[in-house]
Amino acid sequence: MRRLAITFGLIGAATAAQAAPPIISKAELALHQRLLTLDSHLDTPASLDLPGWSIEEEHGVHSDYTQVDLPRMKKGGLDGGFWAIYTSQGPLTIEGFRKARDFAILRGLSIRSMVAADPANFALALKAKDAAPIATAGKRVVYLSIENAYPLGEDVSLLKTFYDMGVRVVGFAHFAHNQFADSSTDPSKKPRYGGLSPLGKELLKEINRLGIVPDASHSSDQVLDDLLALSTTPVLLTHSGCKAVYDHPRNIDDDHLKALAAKGGVIQMNAYGAYLRASKPNPERQKAMQALFAQMREDAKLSAEARAALLAKRREIDRLYPDTDRATFDDFMAHMLHALKVVGPDHVGIGADWDGGGGVVGMEDVVDLPRITAALLKAGYGEADVQKIWSGNVLRVLAAAEVAKEK
Known part of the structure; x- marks a missing residue:
């Protein structure tokens, strides 16, 4: 359901009690707004092509199910991040x-x-050093990334075209095995290559040659092993979680966390509820959502009127079959605090998977992001550490890829 999640959202209806976050102090909010804040996995580009939708206008997470737009980025103090080309x-x-x-x-x-x-509100970033001056100028930072290298076909030289477009992070696989790598969630539940394929290893060489950051999210643990062994630069997990908190194939165990950190890599914490904890089955809701998604597949190029009708049906599903057992902000923080305990603040960041299924009760869209800063401060992390988590670590990994390219 991932592609539909991106274009339509997987956010469930929240009760008033669920939606009310704790008060954040003026000092915590001021610090958050002062920080350079980047999210390493924004699926918001899918919204850009929706009929009648504008990044310039404020939308509602429980009305059109989108989570990122310019007004909400300003309210939530999100300076930008890596905008994904997902296929x-x-x-x-x-x-x-x-x-x-x-x-x-x-x-x-x-x-x-x-x-x-x-250009008054957005600016393309191509190097690690670009982010800070863009944010200082009051603009939103736009790095490009690729989620799922499948579009490259069997010609790894095509990556140069995307690099020239601005892509600086590339993930190898998604929900299924492809020509480059095994997925952590392939329906067969069996490996195809036992890690990277021979073509995947050629792609990694090209990624390293161009100064692009390799992303292991969605790929199998064996792919991560191969990347750690073969990459000339640190590896990023743009949106992942901790298996010690919830044993899901999309999450990684503590040994892999430590191996990632030992090579200078970073895990960016996901807010995709299904990967944070188990939830109670809701068969009536699931059946209704599957029918709605099937209707969407039949009308891939939606008109504004057709999309409005589908949104109305989605809201009716939320009314009739509310999702009452969603992951919460505390579940999200449990993964982050565990990763911080295992590998420390130099190797943890934030990639919440906004507009791609991310979002939890208490952190529904980017307006709620100051909660993360406040929670980290309450957990005993100082401003310098929180700055690393919000952007310093992912920019360090990008800078390392740039340096390796120059050698």
């Missing part, structure tokens, strides 16, 4: 590769068009 996994055929390539290029152009259309 769902399709057939490993010439035609499949061609369609995915064309889709990914157009999605990248949508991101670039967003920046070009509003």
Whole structure:
């Protein structure tokens, strides 16, 4: 359901009691606004192509189910991040590769068009050093990333086209095995390559040559092992969690956390509820949502009117079959605090998976981001550590990739 999650949201209806966050002090809020804050996995580019939707206007998480726009970024003190070119996994055929390539290029152009259309509020970032001056100027930072390298087909040299577009982070796989790597969640539940494929190793060489950061989120543990062994630069997990807190294939265990940190890498903490803890089955809601998603698949190119009708149906599902057992902000923080305990503040960051299924009770959209800063302060982390978590660590990894390219 990931592609539909991105274009339509997986946020459930929250009760008034659930939605009320604790009070954040003026000092905590002031510190949050002072920090350079970057999220390493924004699926918001999918919203850019929705009919009638504008990044410039404020939307509502419980009305149109989107979570990021310019007004909400300003309210929540989010300076920007890595805007993902996500492509769902399709057939490993010439035609499949061609369609995915064309889709990914157009999605990248949508991101670039967003920046070009509003240079007063958005700026493209190409190097680690670009982020701070962009944020100081009051603009939102726009790095590009690729989630799922499938669109590259079997020609790793195509990566240069995306690099020239601005891509600086690349993830190898998504929900299923592809030509480059094993997925952590392939439906077969069996490895195809036992890590990176031979072509995946060639892709890693090209990633390192260009100065791009390799992303291991969604890939199997064996892929992470290969990346740690073969990459000439640190590895990033752009949106992942901790298996010690919740044993899910998308999360990684403490041994892998320590190995990642030993090579200078960083885990960016996910807020995707299904990966944070187990939840009670809700079969009526699931059945209704599956029917709605099936209708969406039949009308892939939605008109504004068709999308409005689908949103109305979604809100009716929330009314009839509310999701009463959603993960909470405390569940999200449990993963973050565990990672901090295991590898320390030099190797942990934030990649909440906004507009891609992320969001929990108490942190529904980016307006709620000051809660993370406040929680970290209450846990005993100082301003310097919180700054590392919010952007310093991911920028350090990007800078390391740039330096390795120059050698």
